[in-house]
Amino acid sequence: MNHQISRRTVLRGAGATLALPLFHSLGRASAAPETPLRLAFVYVPNGAHMPDWLPAGRKQRKGSGRQTLPRELPATLRELERHRAKLALLEGLTVDKARANGDGPGDHARACAAYLTGTQPVKADGSVIEVDISADQVVAQALGDRTRFRSLQLGIEGGRQSGQCDSGYPCAYSGNLSWASAHTPLVHETKPRALFDRLFGGGLEHLSKEDRERRTRERKSILDFVRRDAKKLSRQLSAADRRKLDEYLTGLRELEERIARSAEDVDVDLERPSGTPREYTEHVALMFELLALAFATDSTRVATFMLGNEGSNRTYRELELDEGHHSLSHHGDDPVKQAAIASINRHHVQLFGGFLDRLSGLEEDDEPLLDRTIVIYGSGIADGNAHAHHDLPQLLAGGGGRLPQGEHLWFDRETQLSNFHRTLFHTLGVDGFEPGTARAKRFADSSDTLVV
């Protein structure tokens, strides 16, 4: 009884009692001796008010260079003052494939689809989806077999369910950052409770060990059966149809892997979220909390989190705004609208700060989890009014000294974001992405690994 009463505490409170040594025995049977590093991409839609994002004196910064973060951080980043030593501001990165390049309008859809894929999404009148594997999935596919989940995708807004999403692009482009392959967007989880159940529930914890093993055998035999059948079916199909069954088989394989790896359930002393908070702020904070715990329990090492789908027209009433985010982002140089965008930016960054706080507070081997996590916060659009896809807002946090910290770096014009993604691959230990070896392994439109 006390059991239930004591757990009335909300998740965030309960999280504080989480003791990490509990997890050291977990999922590391095959424990590689290396320090586990995590990677998270946090995405914000509709770009940013750039004058509040970059330090002043943009004109003077030519070519590439770096300096210590200014004493006075740009207004938006001031929300992260306490983490300044762990931050690096990256200026001048471009996603060329988010530009029209002959495909006409649809900058929001493209910005999101190309952000981590560095690939021009196929337009084709909304009836086909085709882009390419995303940076997070390159890492997940190389390293994901070390954790229960190869990767996680989190979001706040579900897929849009009506009409055209952006100028003839299907909605899949503006609602998904992660792509397992050209045709398979990895849809994000928006419900804290469902995410909790995936991470820490599994639905089998009430069973005895024997029953669990029986259930696992049962699941395996069902998956075996349907795989054989699907393969047989697939042989009779044309190329386009076979692709659909291939997606099915990929999903099946991933589930098999997970079942094989989850013999031991993770036990966290944590209240199961009762639902999805109505308030945006609470919803985001809860998702960040679950992401931090997913990293802390080494359930996964790769994640993406969209604080809103690209082009989101959410009304931020909590900021006393009564016009939608996307509407406001087309500010037409109206200072009132620009100020509103800046306040949304600060709001997002503040929530992000809470995530960094949490990662700093959690420890693994006496090291703050933040030092073992690389977080990239940013958007595929710079100024929302012009839909610019160069000089993108990009902020790097954590990494424990493996990547720059406490600095502001700027790069040559037209340096592709995918070059920086290669840097991440290399840092995280994905083979084939050492600087100067762009030919060894291709990724998207990258030309080389960016040296930072």
Added chain:
Amino acid sequence: MLSLLRTLTPLTLVAAALIPPPGAACRADEFADRVAPVLAAYCVECHEPADPAGELDLTRFRTELEALAEPELWRDVEFVLSEGEMPPEAASVHPTDAQLAPLYDWVRAHFEPRPAKPRNTTAGRTTVRRLNRFEYQNAVLDLFGVDFDAVHVLPADDVGHGFDVLGDVLSMPPLLFEKTFEAAERIAAEAVPLVGHYSEELHAAADLDVEGGAKHLVGSGVISMYSVGTATAVVEVPRKGEYLVRIQAAAQQAGPDPARAAILIDGVEVARLDVTAEIDGAEDYEIRVLLEAGRRRIGARFINDYYMPDDPDPKQRDRNLYLANIAVLGPTDVPLKTPFEARYVQGDELERGTTGARKIVERVAGLAWRGPVKRNQVAGLVQLAPARAPVQEQLRIALTAILVSPRFLYRIEPDAEEASRALVGTELATRLAAFLWSSVPDRELLVAAENGALDDLDGLSDEVDRMLNDARASRLAVAFAGQWLQLRRLDDASPDPRRFPSWSDDLRDSMRGESEAFFEAVLRERRPISELLSANFTFVDERLAEHYGIPGVHGDALQRVQIPAHLLGVRGGILGQAAPLVATSMPTRTSPVVRGKWVLEALLATPPPPPPPGVDSIDASIQDGKAASVREQLEIHRKKRACAVCHEPMDGLGFALENYGPTGAWRETENGVPIDTRAELPDNVRFDGPTGLREVLMRDDAFVRGLALQLTTFALGRALTPVDKAAVQHLVDELPDDADLRALIHAVVADDLFRQHRRGNTE
């Protein structure tokens, strides 16, 4: 009117499609001499290098050689000029044909005329497609009677062309596979329960009545009994029989005895239970009781309170009982049949081991997989369970596999040698069930298919009628009408609560309900398609009636009402329904642009060309709180920009609806200024307000054609090619005057588009 909205075909750069004649470079450059000046005089005003309208910079061609490399572009240029689509009305200079002659001559001399027929001359093909979550939920309910909330458990489906039914777009990400698998496990466990067949009613503490020394601990889901007190659940007992009453409880123990609870049935004590569990771990305590049918009060009373405040041991001072819930399970004496058993189990098959299981599985798989199932597959399904497992276990595991199989989840139509083939009966049945029921075929439909009843048009038509008369056809209103009218956008709408205090989530639901119920009524009552636009009835509850100003409606239930005389023309028909009007508005104001776009995109299936990059802000440029009306602001902005060619018709359609405010309520003024709903189309047709708009939409069957295009896209699960669209046009032409919605559905189903499958690429 629609000709003006035709998009410029994308400026595909077919370089070197035309090799310049030998010596071209040496010849006098006719382009530079005669054509470029025409462009400079009439086009470059907007199509200039800095911020070219439509992304087309017409200054970049300096020589004939450069210009000749892009034949498609010049054909487009000639086309829009000769059709009068360019220059837009807002342009400062308007050339005569004679002034344009040098350009026409040059284009016609160098390029073949635009081919009369569209280049894509094949009908489209439907890719293998999976059930979307709405169909999945319906299929599980229809097949097994299991009410599984897939719409909230499974992730949102991908949408293309406005519908979540496109085979090419619906993907199967690993997360969806995982959730589909878990869903199958849950559904199978519910369909084939292992532990008897009684119902289980759980009454959580929060739902219990308390009296005496008991109280709810706020927020904990627990009742604390600190003195003699009782908690009571009210249970509807379906029939007389033996039931299990179970309480989940724990106690703060003190004194010589454990805490004790009495179980009361309608106030009469029937048993006493010792609650030995300590406060840190609640346990279940149960008894079997005989209950009469009807409403029974099941109580749990704490009967041995103990309080010794002076006891030296602080742990021995106070005994309290904590109760988490009361459950009633049963009846336990005679098992009830689940819907699964009622439908799929015959005779004593459940007692006949594997032989019985095979018969049952064959029946289930045959229906779920939409066709006969091979013996070895049936055997394989039954063998998934461990050897000597009980029949229920075999069935549960087999059912899980059936639900996870691609044969259930996907609609697969194998290719044949020929480019296209007629669908076989079961394939046609599957398409019909997806189209009309958002589900899978029922037994009757499959039997009809297997008997060849769908092979001739009469038989097919009979079956369509049966399906439309079935209750399941209501889903067409949710799945088709909801997406056609883009009502799902209503979920995102958030009218400013300060300006619209009457707005609520309940009102939102009433609005959606109105549009769905209205569509269903037009369908079921065989009303003419034109009534979708103007009807003399609608569906409202008290809340929505108040919003509309319709008197005399009471209660929360939607009811059919005649539109009062003073509101005829205002309400009745989709243009006057709040749901689409709200879905196309901003939080604080209307958007004639978005509403106009909605009319073009949803109702007419002629989406306007998207704005060029970087200038999609005409609507966003509107300022709140300005004295000028939205319309006035839009007019000013439109004049400034090269947007008029598209925005004039689009905004005009929206202006006609300006009397409907952001919440769909009627208004005569905006910011104190009378609302002007007059509009003019580029072909000089003038109209005014919703009534005028209805007439415009009905002209030349434009609305019927739009509906037919949308309905066909939904029915086929794919985008329509130009050839498909021509077929739909033909189908519309053949419809009788003032045809009803059902006639249109019959026509779509009878068309080859629906009854044929095309071969895909085999490479």
